Amino acid sequence: MGSNMAEAHPVGFQWVLEAKARGATVIHIDPRFTRTSALADVHVAIRAGSDIAFLGGVIKHVLDNELDFREYVVAYTNASFLLTDEYQDTEDLDGLFSGYEPESASYDPRSWRYRSADPAQHLGGFDAGEAKETGIGHQLGSGGPRLEGVTGDIAADPTLQDPRCVYQVLKRHFARYTPEMVEQVCGVPRAQFARVCEAWTRNSGRERTSAVVYAVGWTQHTTGAQNIRAASILQLLLGQIGRPGGGIMAMRGHASIQGSTDIPTLYNLLPGYLPMPSARTHTDLTSYVESVRADKQKGFWRNADAYLVSLLKEYWGDAATADNDYCFDYLPRIDGDHGTYRTAMDMVDGKVFGYFLLGQNPAVGSVNGRVQRLGLANLDWLVVRDLVMIESASFWKDGPEIETGEITPENCRTEVFFFPAASHVEKEGTFTNTQRMLQWRERAVEPKGDQRSDLWFMYHLGRRLRERLAASTDERDRPLLDLAWDYDAPGGEPSAEDVLRRVSGHDLTTGRLVDGYLELKADGSTSCGCWIYSGVFAGGLNHAARRTSRLDQDLYAHEWGWVWPYNRRILYNRASADPEGRPWSERKACVWWDASRAEWVGEDVPDFERSKPPDYVPPGDAVGPAALRGDDPFVMQADGKGWLFAPSGLVDGPLPTHYEPRESPVRNLLYGQQASPTRKDYARPDNPLNPVQSRVFPYILTTARLTEHHTAGGMSRHLPYLAELQPALTVEVSPELARERGLEHLGWAHVITSRTAVEARVLVTDRLVPLRVAGRVVHQVWMPYHWGNVGLVVGDVVNDLFGITAEPNVLIQESKVASCDVRPGRRPRGPELLEYVAAYRRRAAAEDPEHGEAAAT
Amino acid sequence: MSRWTWLDAWPVYRQLTGTDPLGRGKSAESKGTEQLVARTATADRVARSVCPYCAVGCGQNVYVKDDQVVQIEGDPDSPISRGRLCPKGSASKQLVTGPQREQHVLYRAPYATSWTRLDLDAAMDMVTDRVLDARAKGWQEHDDHGHRLRRTMGIASLGGATLDNEENYLIKKLFTALGAVQIENQARI
């Protein structure tokens, strides 16, 4: 679901087909019948943006029929934990949870806490109000949220009968997600839904597992994180997490997008999912550490102080001492949303002066491209580094706003520097793939002319800045001047191995490379650039560069590359064994407790303290890893359990709840609450949104990739061999919609939203089917988003059609669903386009209020 | 590097003696055919690399002859990809050797209507100046409540997700030391 794996990840899809050849059932749930569906056993057409309603229906099916893997659920999840009496569910509040504050459109999550066995004690959480602004959901990526006091006894009912236990809360929460409701909301006929429920639950338990694959079809929604939460709940109920053949796999879309998250270039994160300091709460190292992790919590996130101090030691070397909080104060602070869309709007408003685009093309790849380009046109300067000339570098002379007259070169003040970049074969370094695997690339050839790696560019920019400021006495320049920037750079090219070595980390007392994060200390005696990558250079060996042939090694190919953490291939694999430490079944054995050797052994690197026996019970005062019981497999979680219910960490509720997309053609049939109550809106004139249930914009627009192209096109539209395979922007419509709107196969049509109109050639195809939703027929149209105005094949920018509305946990835009109109023929040109779209907006605004903005609560 | 060669099982390969009465086989071989050789066989070296497109992480072997990339194909040793590549991965040679690649720094002055070339060193100097200027213009020491910010809002960055980990590391480290916080990536998108 939410992934078109055969098209977007064709080589990864070989493993799906391998599983199918061995008898696995492949189910593809997607708005369209795609190349993935063509190879699946079952395709289910679903309305874009209704995934939680569907998954909620499956969860209900599991709970109603007691099809959960009960032993796993009781032992390894928080199903038995009791909530406090303060907690109120969406069942009680018509689609809201307790703690909602309408003024800030955010939750106070205190009522979502577990109940302590000790009535005097409160089990803490976090402040969701600020969290929404600072994208804290994303900051909890590897650590899980802070949860104070959970090393003690949490009130629990192992029989799962107590009405306040998580299991019963879950049952009540999903009670209204009936097959009939799924049919009405998702447009999925009951027979098809039943088929999925049956196949999914049949392949669960001791002997069998099912895996879920998703991609941006789940993330790019205002309910993105909760889509994945819904899958997590289901997979936990069915006992599929931490087991071979199970799990939830995020098919990430770029060579090192996982690496870009782990070693983030993201405003709210430091390497290893440590939060960027917040101005209000993180005044010094102590307050930072206290708020990032709890004192009395279990697991390895308890050691976040060691991870942060080791990072500060890598950043500032000898200048970082215990006396100065290891230069904690050198870190700039965040105090709100500084995400890429907020920044683009700030550019339009003249608040940003200089911008670096490092291999990214937001003029095509980001939604509401007009805002992006108008922002670029209002900078002092812009640096673009890329392989080829891209739309984001040349917007001042050939962008869509040139045609409409909104930008002219003579009036565009932005000074633009284009630096040609080195390609992947002209530099060495690591990518982290979608399975968390770091793979080293050897340099094949030298780049030509002025082409340079980004490593070169950043290193030398830093060197020049430091030289320029060498004599500065301004305190503000200290972080730059004290920065450890002494990387090996033979011949001017910095050594990527040297960088990776320091990312992996050193014991500063001996100079030895550390073996992994277990060795990191909070006393300044270790340095490490990214704690989860710690050990990639253990023993002085570049483990990411290992390439023992798959034919010459073990099942999990541990000698190929390096997977964080500690080269584990399956996270939380303690759960592949039963509470007593035996494999759930021989078929599904992965790691197990070997009593004779008194350690965990198996096919994979055990994700558990190697010598901690399965029946281990920690002393009452233990904290951190020492507080983990022998049957607490979720070693990063504050309570050691898999979370069916999230007592902390999410800003939009502890359980997934179906909300309609921001631009939905239908009312929410499940609750009075229409769209996500905590979604992040950016209401401003240059970001107009279509009214809910608009008859002017009656259709659903969704987008995706084609196999033959790559993202914003910079790496595909310029290549003849790829461009010829998909030479034109197309819009796919069902034959039914084609008849309704008079669209001809291969004729022109244009798609209109409140933002703009985009023209494309029509593909009338049976691969799209109309849906019956809420008693009426709803049409979906699909477009690929790879086109722009530069390259061998050019076309309108599809992302221009989407407005900016963000998911509240991670601030990712809702770009997988919008409402739209489709009309035959080409769109108007030039300034007439602006008027044409404005007229649409006026018509939509004038609609019957019942169908207008009022419903967008 | 191991390489599967289906011909390994055929030792008497190419021992040719027979007749070809219709002149459609051996006797029809041209000079060009006789000299035919796979360019992978004549490469000077092979670099082991990883496909730069999606996140599956397929292994690539990059064949180099006279310091030019002459072929890129799947690495059969890879447990991820088993030597296979999708159309994009298969087009990697065109990606890295094609004429679409820019080789020179280009500069567009404010209000200019065209690009001009700029020396790389001069461009780096100019960017250094501008970073310091924008940083100063956007500097914020404290917020309205007196909380320390120690940052600049004058500089922003957006990276693609084909950056190496080591590159991302330096980007985050340098910009953080500069006080820039609006450092973003495709990973948000």
Place this chain on the structure above:
Amino acid sequence: MSTDHEPGRHRLYGRLDDPAADAGHVEHPPRVGFFTDTSVCIGCKACEVACKEWNLVPDDGMNLLGMSLDNSGMLGANTWRHVAFIEREAPLGGQVSGVEGMPTGASGVAHMEATVAAGLRDTERGGGELGTTTVDLGMPSLSLPGAATGAESRTDFSWLMMSDVCKHCTHAACLDVCPTGALFRTEFGTVVVQQDICNGCGYCVSGCPFGVIDRRPQDGRANKCTLCYDRLQDGLEPACAKACPTESIQFGPLDELRERAAARVEQLHERGVPEARLYGEDPDDGIGGSAAFFLLLDEPEVYGLPPDPIVASRDLVDMWRHAGAACAAFVTAAVAVFVAAGRR
């Protein structure tokens, strides 16, 4: 070694177990080919690109054809692998399409096909000016009698994909009619155009019953799949098979491939895919079997393949015997050149 010619068979027609030997390669490696299993094709077109990268084949123009996701259209001088996409208003064995119960109207497949076919007929092919192409080239067609239900509302759907390629026929008309010796049979049993010999006469284009071979607009020479002859000599598999993410394209000794294919058909039949059948693997068919053969999930015509291909040179021997007999213009021309040019 010589082939035992049964009555009605000769060097240009009928069963021939060792075409390489027949072409003078006495001790030669095993005959090799492709088994293309369309039941696992994901239509990614890696084969098209990998082929072009290796063989330095030019692009074929930036033209939207719009036959489903196919914009290459057909095999030709600059397209040596071609992935066909067939949208069908019909179920596929073992698959549930998700159309049932949806508020559908009539299918759009016929509309798509008609629209695309109109454009495709204008496509130029080098050699086509001889007016002798033996099959209606190229496009997958759904116009089998009874294929379209004409129903008010569609109730099913399936999507077939197939990577097509030169068949490297046991009896290859392109080779038989080539007057210059540019086309030859290799020691692997494959059929290859030698670019340093080809003079661009185009007879081979007319000879091919599959519409595979074609003259390149850039230089007029005939071009088609070589089964990566250069790679074979180095022990490498052809570029397309190497790249294919799902092993839809399998390369190997033909005997092994035929065994594997038979087993695969049986497996699919057991799994409820009765449509699975082989195409081109039969040594007794009109071309003596092809080295590139296919597992299809529908009739060959659906994929744009001739149902019963016959080597155009089948009748050459008869024509020699019965000079003056009426024959097709193309064959007359071909024989004339054939005789005049002779062979080295």
